[in-house]
Amino acid sequence: MNILYDVMVWLVVGGIVLAIAIAAAIIMVSNNRARKAKLDVDSATVEPAGFAADAPGEPRAQAEAEADVAAREIPEAPASRLTRLRRRLAAAENPLAQGLLALLKADRLSENAWDEFETALITADLGVGPTTELIDALRAKMGVEGESDPAAAKEVLRSELVRLVDPNLDRALMVTADGGPGVVLVVGVNGTGKTTTIGKLARVLVAQGHSVLLGAADTFRAAAADQLETWGSRVGVPVVRGAEGGDPASVAFDAVATGIADQVDTVVVDTAGRLHTKAGLMDELGKIKRVVERQASVTEVLLVIDATTGQNGLAQARVFAEVVDVTGIVLSKLDGSAKGGIVVQVQRELGVPVKLIGLGEGVDDLAPFEAEAFVDALLSE
Ligand SMILES: Nc1nc2c(ncn2[C@@H]2O[C@H](COP(=O)(O)OP(=O)(O)OP(=O)(O)O)[C@@H](O)[C@H]2O)c(=O)[nH]1
Ligand SMILES: [Mg+2]
16 A cells, blocks of 8 residues: 555656646746747838838848848830830821822822812821821822822821921930939829820839839829839839828928938939919929929920820810929820820821820830820721
């Protein structure tokens, strides 16, 4: 009995010792884990921010930042997009292209064929003045050179159209300035494609090796800044935004101040769409520009015009040009447009070149405007 009693005592004591040992081991392991987790957090916080997409002073773990870079898109080089865009422009149901084709395919250049061609030019928004000029020049040249064969007239037609579109205008986009960032202000009426154009433009600039910052001075809707952030995050471009309903000029000011502090090459400022007939809103635009100019050079004021709006687009352009010095036109939505001729009218009216064209909703559907390529697209069969 005694032996049995001893064995039981030892078993109980042993059990207690074992339980204490297990408990101690568990506590040690969990302590180690906690210490390791703390170390991880510490090392993450000392990781350099290092990426343009990070908000200033906002640290990020390296793995997260690397994943970000992997997800970032590589924009298409501007040069390679022209071929595709030409095809798309030519594919648009364009009365100008169709009118030209009809003229070129006519058996002979009868008065009737000329009349139809003239109508096609006016329908395509070339404007009465340029249309008359084109027809007169064409008829005179073809008369002198004895071109009665419509196919042979094509080259004459091409050179006359190129002359109207004007290949000599300086269409270079000024995006940088000496001693600070270049500021590109993007303006226009509602829904013309301002934000989309900025998104596409940011991609082009990044592909060219520029450092870029976007300013969301459209404070009417929070969604506008979100839209810009979506575009920016795809190519690692940060966005400075303000409170919804806040003062757009102060957001523009902050964006430029951040751009100066971060030493970026270019700050692109998005503005809310506004009706050119609303005086208060147009004044606000003037204010945004003046406020930006206090600290940096506004190198471009791009007016985005929806190519499908025709004559109305021209009326808008006039008013915008009075309020801010428009330096370039972006003609958006040319892909779905029957109004390619607006290029000629808007340039003449404002004395400002079309610098960029939008040919779709895709991320790389923005191209530099080139007179000859544009005319070739209109004439291509
Ligand atoms: N087909 C086509 N659609 C375009 C083009 N550019 C923009 N869009 C579309 O037009 C619509 C309006 O574009 P936004 O960029 O939001 O226009 P916005 O001028 O910023 O509009 P607000 O800020 O509301 O004034 C969107 O559905 C775009 O996808 C283009 O070149 N072609
Ligand atoms: Mg917008």
